[in-house]
Amino acid sequence: RVAVDGADAQFAGALWCSPVERSKVVAALMATQPMHGLALATQLADIAKAALASAGPTAITIAPGAIARHPVRTAAERKAAIHFLFGLVRKAQDTWLIRTVNRRVSYPFTRLLLPTKISPNMLSIAVFVIGAIGCWILARPTYWSAVAGTLLVLFAGYLDGCDGEIARIRLESSKLGAWIDTIADEVTTVLFLIASGLHVYRKLGEPWIGWTIVIGTIGALLSIYIIYYYLIVVAHSGNSQDYPSSQGGIASALRVLVQRNIINIASVIFALVDRFATLYMLVALGGIVTAVILIPDHI
Numbered sequence: 132r133v134a135v136d137g138a139d140a141q142f143a144g145a146l147w148c149s150p151v152e153r154s155k156v157v158a159a160l161m162a163t164q165p166m167h168g169l170a171l172a173t174q175l176a177d178i179a180k181a182a183l184a185s186a187g188p189t190a191i192t193i194a195p196g197a198i199a200r201h202p203v204r205t206a207a208e209r210k211a212a213i214h215f216l217f218g219l220v221r222k223a224q225d226t227w228l229i230r231t232v233n234r235r236v237s238y239p240f241t242r243l244l245l246p247t248k249i250s251p252n253m254l255s256i257a258v259f260v261i262g263a264i265g266c267w268i269l270a271r272p273t274y275w276s277a278v279a280g281t282l283l284v285l286f287a288g289y290l291d292g293c294d295g296e297i298a299r300i301r302l303e304s305s306k307l308g309a310w311i312d313t314i315a316d317e318v319t320t321v322l323f324l325i326a327s328g329l330h331v332y333r334k335l336g337e338p339w340i341g342w343t344i345v346i347g348t349i350g351a352l353l354s355i356y357i358i359y360y361y362l363i364v365v366a367h368s369g370n371s372q373d374y375p376s377s378q379g380g381i382a383s384a385l386r387v388l389v390q391r392n393i394i395n396i397a398s399v400i401f402a403l404v405d406r407f408a409t410l411y412m413l414v415a416l417g418g419i420v421t422a423v424i425l426i427p428d429h430i
Contacts, residue, residue: 133147332344
């Protein structure tokens with residue numbers, strides 16, 4: 132049985148088959164490589180057209196709808212369809228800040244990169260390189276290095292949402308891609324902590340600041356280990372947002388404050404007002420406090 136559009140009797144994107152016929156449909160789909168995106172959709176449509184042309188299958192008429200099929204004939208309908216499509220790429224774990232700021236900033240870049248041959252994994256690596264360059268600039272002891280470095284890291288954070296959006300729109304999501312994105316994010320986070328400490332240490336020249344870099348980095352690495360131990364062993368996920376936060380109270384409040392997005396925005400503000408040392412101490416303290424909160428959960 133093939134679902135067809137009630138308006139023009141064209142394939143509406145869904146078909147049903149009995150368990151006996153299922154293996155034939157799967158075999159026909161697997162004949163096309165790669166198994167995603169336009170190739171898969173075209174192969175599925177060909178199977179549906181062949182079924183409609185035969186005498187056996189029954190056509191199931193469905194009215195055009197937002198999910199099943201939406202005809203686009205005008206500029207307004209095209210705009211509405213694009214808006215709906217991009218609405219599907221949001222993740223359930225997105226926070227208020229990600230929904231209202233990050234997604235809005237990444238949206239035009241995603242639109243720009245979608246028609247290109249740049250893959251989500253290539254974009255993830257490019258975002259990491261941008262963030263690493265920002266950290267390298269930040270490690271220098273001047274005012275403008277702090278401003279330029281934090282701005283680059285902030286830009287990389289906004290661009291970081293594009294790889295996942297492109298992967299979901301193109302149907303190119305993969306476990307490898309999720310882990311490349313996740314590992315790049317965490318390495319950038321640790322590099323940012325170290326670069327921030329080096330900036331303050333070189334600018335102020337106080338020996339005790341060097342110890343805060345070591346202790347803060349150890350705390351951050353311990354936190355990363357605990358979170359990813361849970362994700363790999365328990366949740367079987369490459370998305371750090373899947374780590375649960377059910378403690379409530381101060382733990383949940385701290386979880387909000389130590390989000391990478393908030394830290395990136397705060398770092399630019401503190402750099403502009405020439406108070407970056409304060410931001411660094413908060414980031415280093417955050418790494419230690421996070422480890423102290425997570426260690427009992429892990430044990």
